[in-house]
Amino acid sequence: MGWYKKRLARSLWVFHVSASPCNNCDIEILDLLTPRYDVERLGIKLVGSVRHADVLLLSGVINEKVAPKVRRLYEQAPKPLFVVGVGTCPTSGCCFKNSYNTVARREDTIPIDMYIPGCPPKPEAMIEAIAKLMGVLNA
């Protein structure tokens, strides 16, 4: 992580990929933009196109139908790219591990660099995770 650390470490642009979530983590991610937590003061914003993204926020346990689309999104995003798995679902599959319709390992679809466990993770935990990511990029 050498030459791009100056460009990426300040304001990270984030794209949210919802791959079969229950929506709780998605609402908590959106909550980060609202006045109480307000991550826009840190320069973080949600972008509409994956081609502008620095960080991919993945939520949900990826199901078989959406897996090829998630893979395609990952390939379309310009590298360097960091994938953050939000919630217990991308971390371990939560309670949907044994279903007929979920992939066996999320990491086989797209590589995940950072996990934020919690069901849903508290907004403070997500902000701390982003701060850690910035710390790693700045190291």
Added chain:
Amino acid sequence: MLDKATFLKEMGARIGRRIDKKGRLYFEVAGENLHEVVNYLFHTMGCRLSTATGMETFHGLEVLYHFSHDPTGQYYCPRVVITDKKNPRSISIAPIVKGADWIEREMSEMLGITFDGHPRPERLLTREHPKGLDRPLRLRRPS
């Protein structure tokens, strides 16, 4: 007064074994009487279809419709029992109740039941599925 007693008086001859609990009436209906009973429930009594449940039991496959009579809070549940497990067929009520469209498509996808007379018998939840699921809710689980 459109209540359970009137229903049993009008349709009693067309329904079979029944289970009568507090607020819930489950009864068996043969395929050929289904349209008449559903017509009475939906159009005459003004019931609303909540949903339908399909399941596989030891005796065969069952399709259980759940009709809610909102003014009284009473449920009427006609049950169709299909004994042919290899090639299960039943009659669709989608021509009478538009709200039954999606649920019958899902039952046919999950259990393999063919609904005769359904306007659009396509897969609902697993269209263009990369692995092609085969009736996941049948008792023989896919490996």
Added chain:
Amino acid sequence: MIKTVIPVGPFHPLLEEAEYFTLTVDGETVVDIDLDIGWMHRGHEYLSEGKTFTQSIYLVERICGICSTSHPLACAHAVEDVDNIEIPPRAAYIRTLIGELERIHSHLLWLGLAGHFIGYDTLWMWAWKYREPVLQIFEKISGNRNHYGMLRVGGVGRDVDPDSISGLLKILDEIWRKIDMVAKAAGDDPVLKARLKGVGVLPKQAAVDYCAVGPTARASGLPVDVRKDEPTDAYGLVEFEKIVLRNGDVYDKLVVRLLETLESIKIVRQCLEKLKTTPGPILNDVQEISAGEGIGRYEAPRGEVFHYVRTDGSNRPIRHKVRAPSYVNIPTFAASCKGIPVADVLITLASVDPCYCCTERAVRMVDSHGLPRRIDLSKLSREKTARIRREIHE
């Protein structure tokens, strides 16, 4: 006449789920709409068959994060219906308290998103800011902002601390004042009225044919509300009104939800007052469920949630059927989306408050010069609002 097909989805820039709509348009008017779902299908009914009843309640909480206590309530009602199990009165008040708090938070969430879709970002920020105290109350009662884990078959699992009730009532008073203000401002705004009145009308007969439920049906004149039709828990013991309007357009759906939020605050106040004076156990410890079948339902913020359970005398269900309200409300798009301009599609799809709502860049296949162009549905929606605002202020 060039017919264009606009695919919408499955990934959305700002919102929750994946959904895939195909709109067939003729010029600016929508002619047909087709839906492809299944992006969220995780197999709950299959997973439920291997779990005990208590584990099933944990599992169904995770069907949806917004109405996360509606599914456990309906599931608990279904299992209790098998044997007609009664729950203690204190548990009934706690259940109703949680259910109504959830309704408040869900309607405020919808209000914010609806404002965002039509370009009123201020409404979004305000509605979600005043949602935070509600989540704070949840954290005080149950320990988590969203998935509460408070329910058990036969009652609830955790009690409300009597010393905290007066603090909770104070927070509620503040929320009431702010929501009242936001509701009056939203109801009075001429641009909102011009934008939303007469848009995306769902006629009453279509609502009956598609068996619609919830605010979608009540805005079209269909008086279906499980809390009044079959009062369970403490709904028979508190006073509130059923809100039914007539026009069926998006504006009426907005007003139904705003008025319901205010009614919910009334119910929460009554429950908190009753909890001060209703002692007793919070759980009716059920040891066995006999073989049979049970139906349970609950009025979630989006409509009636329906659960059906078939038991065989053991501690696991042999069949657990789940039907969420969006399942019956989303097919009503076929009736409410036809004949409306493309700029209004977004708000019409959102007005049903589907548990999934999406738009993305829409690729138009052919335009008047025969060249492919890219259109953003949310941009179209905001441009329409800006145009209406200019017209009104001229």
